Amino acid sequence: MRIHVETFTVHKRFPLTISRGTTAQTTNVWVRVEADAIEGWGEGSPFSVGETPQTTEAIAQQLQQIAPALEPLHPLDRQRIERVLQEAQLSSAAHAALDIALLDWLGQKAQLPLWRIWGLNRDRIVPTSVTIGINPPEVAQQRVKDWLQLTCAKALKVKLGSPDGIAADQAMLLAIREVAPPQVKLSIDANGGWSLTDAIKMSQWLEQQGVTYIEQPLRRGQEQDLLKLYERSPLPIFVDESCFTSRDIPALSDRVHGINIKLMKSGGLSEAMRMVHTARACGLQIMFGCYSDSGLLNTAAAQLSPLADHLDLDSHLNLLDGPFSGASLQDGRLLPNDLPGLGVYYAPQS
Template identity: 65%
Template structure:
């Protein structure tokens, strides 16, 4: 098979601020796998979690070094290919190749992936849209902009403000006042210590919140048991859970996981994570980084398996080059086209 790598830069309509910083632009990688006249597409998005950095340059270099080892195979040789991908290749780079191989396979048999997997798209729940950390008035303005731009049914508020939990409360109340939907979720991105997390979980429960995501920083998982004992809210983890291997040790202390294709390493591992999480009685969410429609459409193929969806990054882009899954009644719904069902709008 032949593999091509291209870069493309996307700009956010609204810069996103979380507890770790602000992003307004990213340069992602577009992978093309070609065999027998069929081309499969995949995407790698850079992300950083503490000292775990996968920059565009790191991903591009890793892929360029690995492509010659992959091109000796054809897309049907998935076991051999996965063995190559597992040799120290960054997870987002693995995700891009894995995504492209799934797209190729779907196009080869002429079916969308959700149909190949026997999934029911009527089970897809509404996606949340994200309100980043900001002062209350700017947070309100961001809510108004989302409501004007899209059919919003769920809002996710980023907390963990470096200014402290009083700033978090003020922003949350501002969002709640402006929102037209009762479904507001919270993601602290590891921005609280244990004492603040306990206090905020109890306060947020009084506000009607259903769960809290990543209240403690990655690396502080030993404190999750104490938080679980004292929190009236279910606890989801994101940064603390990369692959299915992380789930067994986390399961006694949490209620759910956030699966992202870039940190999981693609659709193959995402499916493993879903089944592992269910085996431990955990709930499942699908999330994203600064992904375009290409990667979010790939995740949407598995969305019928999720309890919560957070696939909104592509909707905040002003120059997304791809067209795929569409927002319908607040839900990111994949289409009936074969493979991922993604096209390049610039083509």
């Protein structure tokens, strides 16, 4: 098989501010795996958790370096391919890009969409949330109006953990409640921006505001404190940065209610499926989320979304110039199509 690697840059319609900073554009990596006159597509999106960022340059370089070792193999040689990837110690984002491309190739070879190969039911897909970043209250209100006009969203994920403290978080949330329709569900993602004391206070206050759950209230590395929060929070707790792969799940199962699976963290759809089964075996709920992912990656995640309790696959909806189309937004739900593989096609926005 032949492997092609190139990069592309996308720009956000609304710059996104979280507890760790603001993002207005990203450069992602597009991977194409070619064999038997079929091309499978994958994508690597840069992200950062803690002190080990996975950059665009590193992802592209790793993929280019591994390509010669993979070329003698066929996309169906998955065990042999996996051994090569493990020996190369690829980053999770580079591994994900290849895994997704290989599964896209497989679906096209079988002439079936991946969700159909896995026997999933699109009717089970819940609405995806759209994200409101940390902003002054009046800006946050305008973002809500913009998103509702753009997507008719059924759910809002609000980023809290403001560097100005929980008073600023509360002011922003109250402002959002003033303009959000009552039927729109609200969830919170603090991105590790709270102390344990503030997380306990906010969980109790947010429950009174009708919020559905809290994501990553404490920073990665404070997993021991999650148990104390779990015992006192009236709201379900989900983790994101604290959970990368299926190996992380059992140790968290007594202190959280669910996990956020992101393809860049997990290393692709194959590990994401393992995470789903591991989490369910531990009695946990499932969420699928995204970074600065284009329509290619969110369409890939949508293939597994019938297995999720919550979805946050909105990053491509916030792009001015996303080059890929695939899953479509219908009544607030991101639905994969009937095309084989991922069902993604190249359609640059002007």
